[in-house]
Amino acid sequence: MEQFYLNKNKIAILGGGPAGIYCALNILFLFYSQNFFDFSIDIFDKGEILRTLIPTGNGRCNISNSISDIKDFVLNYPRGDKFLYSVFSRHFNYDSLDFFNSLGIKTYTEADGRIFPVSQSSKDVRNKMLKKLFSYKNVRFINKKIISQNDLTDYNKIVVAAGSRGVENLIVSFGHKYIKFEKSLCALNILNNIYPKGVSVKTLDGDFVFTDKGISGPLAFKISSINAFSDFPYDIKIKLFNEEKLFQLAELYPKKSAGSIVASLIPRSLAKVIVKDYYKNICEISKSELKQYSILQLTVVSKANVGEIVNAGGINLDDVDKNCKSKICHNLWFCGEILNIDGFCGGFNLQNCWSTGYVVAKDLVSSIMKDMV
Ligand SMILES: Cc1cc2nc3c(=O)[nH]c(=O)nc-3n(C[C@H](O)[C@H](O)[C@H](O)COP(=O)(O)OP(=O)(O)OC[C@H]3O[C@@H](n4cnc5c(N)ncnc54)[C@H](O)[C@@H]3O)c2cc1C
Known part of the structure; x- marks a missing residue:
């Protein structure tokens, strides 16, 4: 010694x-x-x-x-x-x-x-x-x-x-x-969680999965990181798919239901929640309304204790x-x-x-x- x-x-x-x-x-x-x-x-x-x-x-x-x-x-x-x-x-x-x-x-x-x-x-x-x-x-x-x-x-x-x-x-x-430590790369809890739990979604912004209380997975972690210092609640918009793709399908299959067409682009269980006129023919729905289906808007209320959790902040x-x-x-x-x-x-x-x-x-x-x- x-x-x-x-x-x-x-x-x-x-x-x-x-x-x-x-x-x-x-x-x-x-x-x-x-x-x-x-x-x-x-x-x-x-x-x-x-x-x-x-x-x-x-x-x-x-x-x-x-x-x-x-x-x-x-x-x-x-x-x-x-x-x-x-x-x-x-x-x-x-x-x-x-x-x-x-x-x-x-x-x-x-x-x-x-x-x-x-x-x-x-x-x-x-x-x-x-x-x-x-x-x-x-x-x-x-x-x-x-x-x-x-x-x-x-x-x-x-x-x-x-x-x-x-x-x-x-x-x-x-x-x-030090700059106050704030949890990052974690799952997020959302307001009014009406979404299908356990369902994974591939989007233009990244992939995520619906959990009991919100969203998890790579995209959720990234959102938590970008907003590590944001006050709650805050709104996020996730680009699910390119709206042009939906417009093309609407033109090709005007007599198909809006829900079934959207469900060809995202999981059906999610389409069921977000498409208001699920069974209406897609040709009866305006372009501006269809465009809304390409974006998932959520309100984040808190961070969850799940993820690769690192802390933002420090020296x-x-x-x-x-x-x-x-x-x-x-x-x-x-x-x-x-x-x-x-x-x-x-x-x-x-x-x-x-x-x-x-x-x-x-x-x-x-x-x-x-x-x-
Ligand atoms: C579940 C999980 C998965 C992850 N996966 C990845 C991944 O695959 N790739 C990636 O890039 N990053 C990943 N990360 C992030 C990565 O692990 C961390 O960024 C990294 O460990 C930070 O290393 P560090 O040495 O700075 O600190 P730490 O790993 O936190 O190590 C600090 C050490 O200091 C010790 N210590 C603290 N205070 C004291 C004290 N007062 N006295 C004595 N000892 C003390 C602690 O016991 C600890 O052992 C992951 C994080 C988690 C939580």
Whole structure:
């Protein structure tokens, strides 16, 4: 134990989630690549290390997304897009895939661009990351809840990667302000839920499913993300199908009922709810009325506790530099979800952890190397 502390460069990483562990691994790689070994890393977590990686992608770990242009990639972050543009220009999805490949984690891309490990197992990703991490002598895991900055006075470099749950007081203890955390990527409860429960709907805006109390699925998560800070109730409009398609069908089959024609474009059970004159011949219905059937208007009343749930809000990006280093407190960095950065479903939140974790590692390592000369 004593031996472990016989160095000048004591690094604390607060949080053993994806961001903290990716950062730790990169600190190790960067130091070792420069034959520098005079450092120690203590990783603090109140729970089991990397346990938050296990439920990702329903246990399959949607590790990143294959969008190749950074400009397009950052469109998937309602908060933090500009900041990430600079971060991604230094460490992007292909860099993370190279990193995982070097740990023996091979990946593949699904048709929609989501990237998964070939093992389809987040446990496998976790095990391989931890195996590599603990193959180094310079690193220790300490199972402890950190209450405030005062618990870390022995360290000369601190990385806070504590995620976004119950971290408000911790942030304040470092002299930082935070933007209030708000749940995102969750299911939504709606007013007057007359819709067919369990029915999945493919729309022009994305896919969703009706639940007991509202809507869930990718489109619902995206809407919750865009509106993370909206007051309730708020109205949303979902474009179910192209109205031109309905007009064409109406011309082709004027004597068919409006309901049956709409039901050829969306699930019949939904058509039954939204088409007022279900059995009327479609030719008797005006174009403007038909057009209304192409849009589903809902009133969202609250968030549900279901989803990939990440939190919008966190460390104000104005208070950190481009390397996620605090402008307020010396020798302090932040990475991952604790920053006011959050993305849509599709691997974007983990990519935030990987990329901010990397830039922190790089900057922290150069700051130690500079101190040495
Ligand atoms: C069900 C689910 C599925 C998801 N699936 C995906 C997916 O497939 N792809 C994707 O990109 N994103 C996904 N996400 C989002 C992604 O998991 C998170 O964005 C990511 O885990 C954030 O990583 P982090 O390291 O910043 O924080 P966290 O994962 O929250 O880790 C922070 C760690 O810090 C520890 N900690 C906090 N406070 C203290 C303290 N005071 N003292 C000591 N330790 C502390 C915590 O115990 C925790 O282990 C999913 C999220 C959920 C909930």
